[in-house]
Amino acid sequence: MNIRQVLRPDDIDLDDLFFWAMPLAEREGAFQTLRDERPIPFVLEHEIPGFPIETGPGFWCLTRHEHVLYASRTPEIFSSARGATSIPDLPSEFNEFFGGMINMDDPRHARQRRIVSRGFTPRTLAQLEKSVQRRATAVVDRVIEKGQCDFVAEIAAPLPLEIICDLMGIPPSLSAMVFEQTNIILGIGDPEFTANGEDAQLKILGAGAALAALMRELADEHRKRPKDDLTSALLDASQEDGALTDDELCSFFILLVVAGNETTRNAISHGMKALCDYPEQRALWAADFDALARTAVDEIVRWASPVIHMRRTCTRDVVVGEQPMKEGDKVVLWYNSANRDERVFRDPYRFDITRTPNEHVGFGGPGPHFCLGANLARREITVMFREIFRRLPDLMITGEPDRLVSYFIHGIKRMPCSFTAQRAVA
Numbered sequence: 001m002n003i004r005q006v007l008r009p010d011d012i013d014l015d016d017l018f019f020w021a022m023p024l025a026e027r028e029g030a031f032q033t034l035r036d037e038r039p040i041p042f043v044l045e046h047e048i049p050g051f052p053i054e055t056g057p058g059f060w061c062l063t064r065h066e067h068v069l070y071a072s073r074t075p076e077i078f079s080s081a082r083g084a085t086s087i088p089d090l091p092s093e094f095n096e097f098f099g100g101m102i103n104m105d106d107p108r109h110a111r112q113r114r115i116v117s118r119g120f121t122p123r124t125l126a127q128l129e130k131s132v133q134r135r136a137t138a139v140v141d142r143v144i145e146k147g148q149c150d151f152v153a154e155i156a157a158p159l160p161l162e163i164i165c166d167l168m169g170i171p172p173s174l175s176a177m178v179f180e181q182t183n184i185i186l187g188i189g190d191p192e193f194t195a196n197g198e199d200a201q202l203k204i205l206g207a208g209a210a211l212a213a214l215m216r217e218l219a220d221e222h223r224k225r226p227k228d229d230l231t232s233a234l235l236d237a238s239q240e241d242g243a244l245t246d247d248e249l250c251s252f253f254i255l256l257v258v259a260g261n262e263t264t265r266n267a268i269s270h271g272m273k274a275l276c277d278y279p280e281q282r283a284l285w286a287a288d289f290d291a292l293a294r295t296a297v298d299e300i301v302r303w304a305s306p307v308i309h310m311r312r313t314c315t316r317d318v319v320v321g322e323q324p325m326k327e328g329d330k331v332v333l334w335y336n337s338a339n340r341d342e343r344v345f346r347d348p349y350r351f352d353i354t355r356t357p358n359e360h361v362g363f364g365g366p367g368p369h370f371c372l373g374a375n376l377a378r379r380e381i382t383v384m385f386r387e388i389f390r391r392l393p394d395l396m397i398t399g400e401p402d403r404l405v406s407y408f409i410h411g412i413k414r415m416p417c418s419f420t421a422q423r424a425v426a
């Protein structure tokens, strides 16, 4: 990719959606300028139209890999409890409802993480393996006779959503509703998901309430008839640390569907686009899929950087690099920029499926909040691409991706593709 450095540090406003609507090459150029010339800028916050909360004072931006790692590893100074998923300060009930443990510090975070980790053991993941394969086969079956489709809606999106529904024991008839509500929560800021004049806060609250209602029903059912799924494991009070309360369960479910869905979907979409843009990398992977899957999938996550940033708040005065920060200051960890830091990645704008080592922070930096679903996501991406390589080997992206305008999620909303139509397996 050829990046373009068209903005000077003073003109780079990371809190302005106009910046995020600029061409990717220019945004990448801006982050390179910052890493080199002003690695920890302070950005003033703007008022958010339709979001009736006080405009915050601004935030420090960590653009270099080493600083993102430092903040991730030092949660006692860089706290998540004032909100990791939102730069504006939201009421604490809102943060907990929508983010659950991602917006908490230890010891509350540690307790919840231990409980939910019950569902992410190697045994559960091995059980899920068959369902990932079966669902990926079905995804391809549904499109293979058409010869063309929207890659995002019909190939990248269904798998992660269906797997989370399988994990929690949600019936397939409800997955479309889950999908729609998560789009509302994560698409905030993009005009398509909240049309002008609509009250964005109300819309988000409505989406959260719909998901919570679904979860409460599911919890009641699982209490009456426990099953061998994650929901039953989370409600099992006989284990150390007890069970999640109903409120905790709802928040965890919302966290799971928003954290596990769009991220994996966008990794698959960006990955496909990259494989079309770099045909030599695609040919290399096709020649020995299994041998290269591990490094290729991590390169896809680095390349895609589906989560653009997370926020922390300083619990005391601290100096990062040479930049003093005060207790209470907001600090934003720009994973997209850390993943292009030329101090760590040789030729960072080259998509290289053999890249080793690849210390990307696509799943977050090392620390207590490192992505709980990283191994599941890697599995889903591997199985989906294996299925595409085997059964849709000539799939090509036939139009420019329609990108989500967001400073939080690096998303693709639509992307047309075509391939030679064939008979479905089923």
Ligand code: HEM
Pocket: 080, 084, 101, 102, 103, 113, 164, 255, 256, 259, 260, 261, 263, 264, 267, 301, 305, 306, 307, 310, 361, 362, 363, 364, 365, 368, 369, 370, 371, 372, 373, 374, 376, 377
């Ligand atoms: C390519 C796909 C994915 C990406 C890029 C991604 C990215 C991330 C990132 C950056 C964080 C760190 C948050 C922080 O440090 O504050 C995180 C946390 C988390 N992720 Fe993922 N994620 C992905 C897939 C998944 C999946 C499939 C699941 C579950 C089904 C999942 C569940 C979670 C949870 C529960 C947390 C919160 C962990 C905690 O606070 O202890 N993620 N993810």
